[in-house]
Amino acid sequence: MSFSKAFERVGIQSSKSKASTKLEINPEEVPMMYRAQVSGRCSLQFAGNNQDLEDWRKEWVDPKLDNDPQPRYQRKEPKLGLDGSIYRIKIEFPFRLSSNCGQDSILRPIMGKNGIPYLSGSSVKGLFRRACKDSPNKLRLYCGDDDNLTPSTLGFRFHGAYPIGDWSGMRKVRVRKRGEMIMETRYRMLDVIHPQQLRQVGEKDSSPNAFAMVSLFQPTMVFEFSSADPKNTNWQEVENIFLQAIQLGVGGKTSTGYGLGGHLVDRPSEIPKYPITVAFKGRGVSPTLRSDEPEFRPNLFKATLRGHVKRLLAGVTQAGKDIEDRLFGSSSDPSQLQIFWQETAIKYDEIKKPATFSTEGILHIDIKRQESDDIKKQLEFDAQRESDLRFIEQVLMFAFVMGGFGKSWRRVSHEIFYKDYVSKKFEIGCHWELASTDLKWLAIKSIDDLKQFIEGLYTVCRDRFSSQSSSCQTWREAWNPNCVTVYASITRESNVVRLFHDEIFKKTPAIGGRTIVKKFNRKTQEEEDKEQLGFSNVWHRMLPIGNNQYLEIVTVFHSDRSKWKHRDEGDQLKPFLDAIAAKGMKYVWGNQNPLQNSSKSLPSIPTPSKTQLPLSNKPILKPKPPIQ
Amino acid sequence: MYKKAYGIIETLAPLHVGASAGEESGNLNLIFRDQFTQTGIIPGSSIRGRFRADMRQDLRQKNEGYKDYNYWYGQEAPEKGEAAENKKDTTEALVKFEYASIVWLPVYCPNQPVVWVSCPRLLKRYQKLSGKTPYTFTPHTYYGAKDNLTKLFFNLGFIRLDSSDKKLGDYIPDNLENLQSGRDLVLIVSDTEISMIHDMALYRQSRVALDANEKKAKGGAFFNVEALPEGTILTFPTAIKNKGKDDNSWQEYIVDADIEKTKELYFGGLESIGFGRTNVTLYEGLN
Numbered sequence: 001m002s003f004s005k006a007f008e009r010v011g012i013q014s015s016k017s018k019a020s021t022k023l024e025i026n027p028e029e030v031p032m033m034y035r036a037q038v039s040g041r042c043s044l045q046f047a048g049n050n051q052d053l054e055d056w057r058k059e060w061v062d063p064k065l066d067n068d069p070q071p072r073y074q075r076k077e078p079k080l081g082l083d084g085s086i087y088r089i090k091i092e093f094p095f096r097l098s099s100n101c102g103q104d105s106i107l108r109p110i111m112g113k114n115g116i117p118y119l120s121g122s123s124v125k126g127l128f129r130r131a132c133k134d135s136p137n138k139l140r141l142y143c144g145d146d147d148n149l150t151p152s153t154l155g156f157r158f159h160g161a162y163p164i165g166d167w168s169g170m171r172k173v174r175v176r177k178r179g180e181m182i183m184e185t186r187y188r189m190l191d192v193i194h195p196q197q198l199r200q201v202g203e204k205d206s207s208p209n210a211f212a213m214v215s216l217f218q219p220t221m222v223f224e225f226s227s228a229d230p231k232n233t234n235w236q237e238v239e240n241i242f243l244q245a246i247q248l249g250v251g252g253k254t255s256t257g258y259g260l261g262g263h264l265v266d267r268p269s270e271i272p273k274y275p276i277t278v279a280f281k282g283r284g285v286s287p288t289l290r291s292d293e294p295e296f297r298p299n300l301f302k303a304t305l306r307g308h309v310k311r312l313l314a315g316v317t318q319a320g321k322d323i324e325d326r327l328f329g330s331s332s333d334p335s336q337l338q339i340f341w342q343e344t345a346i347k348y349d350e351i352k353k354p355a356t357f358s359t360e361g362i363l364h365i366d367i368k369r370q371e372s373d374d375i376k377k378q379l380e381f382d383a384q385r386e387s388d389l390r391f392i393e394q395v396l397m398f399a400f401v402m403g404g405f406g407k408s409w410r411r412v413s414h415e416i417f418y419k420d421y422v423s424k425k426f427e428i429g430c431h432w433e434l435a436s437t438d439l440k441w442l443a444i445k446s447i448d449d450l451k452q453f454i455e456g457l458y459t460v461c462r463d464r465f466s467s468q469s470s471s472c473q474t475w476r477e478a479w480n481p482n483c484v485t486v487y488a489s490i491t492r493e494s495n496v497v498r499l500f501h502d503e504i505f506k507k508t509p510a511i512g513g514r515t516i517v518k519k520f521n522r523k524t525q526e527e528e529d530k531e532q533l534g535f536s537n538v539w540h541r542m543l544p545i546g547n548n549q550y551l552e553i554v555t556v557f558h559s560d561r562s563k564w565k566h567r568d569e570g571d572q573l574k575p576f577l578d579a580i581a582a583k584g585m586k587y588v589w590g591n592q593n594p595l596q597n598s599s600k601s602l603p604s605i606p607t608p609s610k611t612q613l614p615l616s617n618k619p620i621l622k623p624k625p626p627i628q
Numbered sequence: 629m630y631k632k633a634y635g636i637i638e639t640l641a642p643l644h645v646g647a648s649a650g651e652e653s654g655n656l657n658l659i660f661r662d663q664f665t666q667t668g669i670i671p672g673s674s675i676r677g678r679f680r681a682d683m684r685q686d687l688r689q690k691n692e693g694y695k696d697y698n699y700w701y702g703q704e705a706p707e708k709g710e711a712a713e714n715k716k717d718t719t720e721a722l723v724k725f726e727y728a729s730i731v732w733l734p735v736y737c738p739n740q741p742v743v744w745v746s747c748p749r750l751l752k753r754y755q756k757l758s759g760k761t762p763y764t765f766t767p768h769t770y771y772g773a774k775d776n777l778t779k780l781f782f783n784l785g786f787i788r789l790d791s792s793d794k795k796l797g798d799y800i801p802d803n804l805e806n807l808q809s810g811r812d813l814v815l816i817v818s819d820t821e822i823s824m825i826h827d828m829a830l831y832r833q834s835r836v837a838l839d840a841n842e843k844k845a846k847g848g849a850f851f852n853v854e855a856l857p858e859g860t861i862l863t864f865p866t867a868i869k870n871k872g873k874d875d876n877s878w879q880e881y882i883v884d885a886d887i888e889k890t891k892e893l894y895f896g897g898l899e900s901i902g903f904g905r906t907n908v909t910l911y912e913g914l915n
Contacts, residue, residue: 023779023788031738034783059739073742085892102834110833113806113858114742121901126838133840144900152900159641159902224902228685334842371841 032056037105044106047192047210047290053106057190060115061168069185070166073114077164078222086159087225087235089242091262094269094343095298096191098215098258099123099251107193107213107252112160117167117216119250121160124223128158131245138241155228161221169217173293188217192290196303200535201310201475212290215258220265247272255328255335256299261342272340274366276393279438280400283358283415284430285407286348294348294355298341300406301363302328304399305337305392312395312457315479316466323465327367327388337392340364356415356427360435365392391464394457397442401453402555403539404430410539417494417542421501433544445545447488447588450553454486454589476537476557483559485594487585491552494542495583499576508572510537510563537563538576554580558594630724630867631878633912634757636801637670637728637862637895641905642831642855645670645896655851659830662729665749666823668830668856670728670895675864676701678893679725683885696884720869723881728864729753732800732807732814734857735829737781741773744807744814744861745829747822751799754863758911763795767818771796774813783828787817803890805907806859831857855896855903866910878912 032055035042042052063069080088099119101110112118125143132139144151169188174181194210223242227233243263247270250259263269286294306328313320329335343361367388370381403409411429414421421428434441444450458481472480489495499505506512513536518527539555556577558564564573574595645668647658659668680701684694698704702721731754732744748765755762768790779786796816800809807814817825837849856862868877889909896904 023786025786029781029786031740031781033738034781056738062739111736113736115736115738120833121903122833122835125901130840155899157894157900157902157905159905226905334844 031059033059033104044104045211047194047212050212053190053212057187060111061170061187061189062115063170063185070170071116071168073116074166075116075162075164075222080222082230082235085226085230087227087230087233087238089223089225089239090164090220090265091161091223091246092220092265093216093218093259094261094263095341096215096217096258097219097221097251097262098191098213098253106211107215109214109216112162116162117214119161119221121158123250124160125158127245127248127250128241130248131241138237142238142241154233156233157226159224159226161223163216163219163221165220167216167219175292186289186291186293188289188293188295189214190290191215191217197307197310201307201314201477210290215253221262243270249338253299255338256302257340260340269342271342271362272338272364272366274338274340274364275389276365276396277362278396278441279360279362279435280405280432281345281358281360281435282405282430282432283356283413284404284409284432285427286355286357287407288355294357296343296346296348296357296359298339298343301341302335302337302339304405304409305339305395308395308399311475311477311479312398312461313465314473314475314477315458315481315483316462316472318471318473320465327392336368336370336388338366338368354426362435363396365389365396367392387464391460394460397453398457400432400434400442401444401450401541401543402553403541404432406430410536411500412494412497412540412542414497418497418501421497429540431542439546444543444551447490447551447586450486450488450551451588474559476535476560476563478559480559481590483557483591485556485558485590485592486588487554487556487580488588489552489584489586490545491550491584492548494550494552496540496552496554496580496585499579499583500538500540502579504566504569505572505576505579508564508566508569508576509534510558510560511572511576512536516567552585553588554585556594558591629870631870631912632865632867633878633910634863634865635675635728635911636731636804636909637864638804638806638907638909639856639858639860639862639905640805640892640907641858641902642833643668643670643860643896643904643906644853644855644898645674645904656832657851657853659854659856662727665729665747665819665826667730667733667750667826668860669730670862670864672725672727672864674895675728675866676721676723676725678895679723679885682893686886688886700881700884722869722877724867724869726865728862730826730856730860731863732861733826733829734806734859735782735825736857737783740777740780741775741813742859743780744812744859745817745822745825746799746814747817747819749819750822751816754799757863757865760798763799765796765816766790766793767816767821769793769796770813770815771800772810772813780815782825784824787815787821789815801861801863801909803909804861807861829857831855853898855898882910 032042032052037043042056044050044053044056046053062072064072077090078088080090098107099109100107109117110120129139129143129146132143139145140150140152141154142152142156144153167189171186171188172183173186175184191213192210193213194208196208199208225238246262247260248254250262252258254260261269261271287297287300289295306324309324309327310320313324325333327335327337341361341363343359345360347358349356367385369385372378372381399405408429412418413429413431415427416431444453458479461479472478472483500511507514507516509515513534515532515534516529517532519530520526521528537557537560539553541553543551543553545551558573561571561573564571566572577594644657645660647660660671661667662669683697683700698719700721700723703717703719705718730746730750732746735743735745748767751765754760768788769792770789771793774789777789779788796814797809800807800814802809832852832854834850834852837846838844839846868881870877887910891908893906893908894904895906898904
């Protein structure tokens with residue numbers, strides 16, 4: 001029954017006169033939030049140059065004025081500690097914070113009062129419950145009894161949290177447009193998800209879509225609590241439990257560092273106690289937001305690890321998807337692996353294009369402990385976690401030794417190792433080193449060390465993950481000794497980097513990643529040669545080994561010989577291998593005679609012969625003991 | 629016979645007083661609504677219950693054997709098995725409460741200021757309770773800063789801003805945390821429009837319980853709840869039974885109930901996650 005009929009029945013007349021019902025309506029004036037989520041009305045999910053998303057953001061933020069583009073509605077910092085009946089705790093987050101309201105086609109926080117993002121009280125209560133789970137008394141006191149459905153004995157309440165000040169991450173940046181430097185306003189709350197897996201690792205040469213999301217950039221949040229009896233509440237204990245609780249992460253995407261590491265403003269930062277910690281410093285081409293602003297994004301560590309786990313498993317088994325999903329998450333289950341990047345320094349060079357970063361920090365890695373009431377099962381879980389941790393640390397070393405992390409990780413930093421190139425061209429590559437405090441983490445000092453390390457890791461993978469009829473995937477970078485060859489030399493400067501810029505090599509898809517294709521140009525009505533970018537099948541790394549020396553490592557994948565074919569000059573595998581041999585590179589591991597591989601042949605099924613391989617399946621590098 | 633007064637409730641968090649189960653078989657927990665305007669109310673029993681519980685929790689009352697408590701809220705019937713001699717017969721409560729209805733309801737829409745909306749019927753109830761001068765409220769009149777807007781968008785359609793009416797300022801209670809007369813925009817809509825706008829303005833939340841070990845929903849633990857949004861202004865009448873001439877029983881009640889001018893009180897469900905937090909201010913009535 002319509003309400004108007006109900007009103008009619010009770011005799012309420014509409015006070016609107018007929019003449020005054022006229023209203024000029026233009027559908028384009030409807031705010032984006034209330035439009036259909038379809039193309040042409042308001043589609044939000046695509047992160048590219050998406051005007052709908054910009055308009056939607058603008059209406060939500062609702063800038064005060066053009067010269068003051070901060071959000072119209074903001075929360076001021078209230079009195080902290082106990083204020084009347086409310087107890088407030090202020091928390092700073094070092095990276096982003098994401099929570100999802102479950103509406104719209106985009107991940108975005110709940111809009112609280114006046115559209116200000118809000119973390120609901122129920123989320124905070126959930127955190128608290130998790131932190132108290134080993135103490136039934138505290139659980140009953142603050143959260144109530146879940147089984148008997150009794151409320152908190154203290155009458156304790158969780159009021160949720162809100163950001164103070166500008167929550168949109170507004171800032172003005174200088175950008176070059178049509179040759180002129182102008183000031184533009186950017187909002188860092190617009191975040192981007194860019195799944196690259198299929199393109200980087202899988203078999204498809206697909207081009208991935210980037211998706212938009214909204215998350216708060218380094219927010220300062222105020223969490224509020226109250227109790228029915230504020231005078232007899234132990235607020236210090238509440239604060240301690242809460243701090244312990246948020247170390248596990250608030251909101252979504254915590255496995256990649258969102259909502260982690262929140263700490264009190266006037267205390268040293270609280271860091272999650274994870275068993276693997278390594279301090280790195282690195283530089284490279286910076287990840288960017290959808291607005292082209294550089295932002296070093298710690299989720300690249302998880303992506304790198306996942307990619308390498310995929311490559312390593314692809315080299316020993318046709319399966320492996322379940323192991324990868326268990327460790328790194330899938331659409332049905334969250335990731336067991338937890339990563340937190342504790343950034344200690346970051347610098348961007350925005351003048352250059354693309355922008356570059358140099359950063360220092362400590363990478364913390366954990367694998368969630370699974371729990372079971374059955375003691376036998378618990379022992380199994382613990383043993384599995386222990387071997388997973390050892391494996392992940394080996395993979396982390398593999399990533400560090402063979403390439404690097406983040407964008408352009410297959411190449412050495414040209415800024416350091418090819419100085420003449422950088423002055424005229426774009427920056428390419430990255431360079432990662434161990435921070436001085438953690439030099440002992442990795443003991444690779446010679447070509448023999450490298451050989452042992454790779455052999456050890458491959459053995460672990462094969463013994464642990466491969467079934468009897470072990471076979472490998474046909475992927476570009478499947479880590480199988482038949483499909484890959486590693487070369488190395490000890491040097492003070494890069495001898496090989498110039499080869500990648502050789503006119504023929506750089507246009508060979510397997511080396512330069514570039515393919516030349518014929519494309520029809522509409523303007524000239526002629527077919528033209530166009531470059532298409534793909535991924536190189538060669539990795540190049542300068543691994544520091546002390547005394548200003550480097551282990552120059554070149555990793556060559558050659559299972560797909562079609563990629564090695566230059567358009568005019570034919571197969572380039574032999575010329576390339578000859579060229580690197582001429583630069584002093586020595587064979588280290590893998591296929592000793594890659595040239596024998598017949599063109600386009602798929603990798604044959606490797607039959608692991610125990611005699612060739614070290615008998616011990618223990619990794620040569622022991623993981624560090626967990627930090628207490 | 630009665631000394632009247634009224635109260636203003638300003639919600640400081642979403643407020644959910646449920647319509648209870650039975651009527652709805654879906655998974656949206658509705659709030660209690662007034663049958664004519666279809667706008668949210670807090671039933672008198674909920675208000676009385678809150679005030680009563682607060683007095684019961686007061687230590688002074690406890691020490692004095694709930695003397696005042698039983699006096700104001702009526703003597704409870706003896707429970708089964710309890711010695712009847714200790715308990716007198718039930719008595720009538722001296723303090724009465726009626727339901728609270730909305731005076732101003734905030735509606736948030738991106739790209740325009742937050743607008744507090746009301747309708748003639750709701751404002752008339754407030755006018756009667758507060759003893760303000762009667763006034764004819766005209767739909768689509770507004771008061772407060774409107775940022776060069778000529779029309780507003782409310783979720784499903786546009787509504788025109790007709791003319792400014794300063795008189796509306798008199799119907800905005802003083803000392804509210806969220807709404808300030810003259811600064812914030814208030815708008816009158818017709819009695820037929822309010823229910824639709826009210827439904828758009830409600831705070832709705834999906835509630836899900838997560839698995840103890842993993843961040844995913846526990847099976848079946850997923851439902852939705854609606855609530856009056858933060859910043860809603862409601863009003864309710866209350867009265868004290870007179871005992872005789874020149875009776876100041878109202879003042880006595882305020883002392884016994886330990887109510888200062890404004891008191892923070894919680895109404896409705898989901899209190900443990902912050903719902904139902906309000907500021908309640910009592911105003912003495914006319915007679």
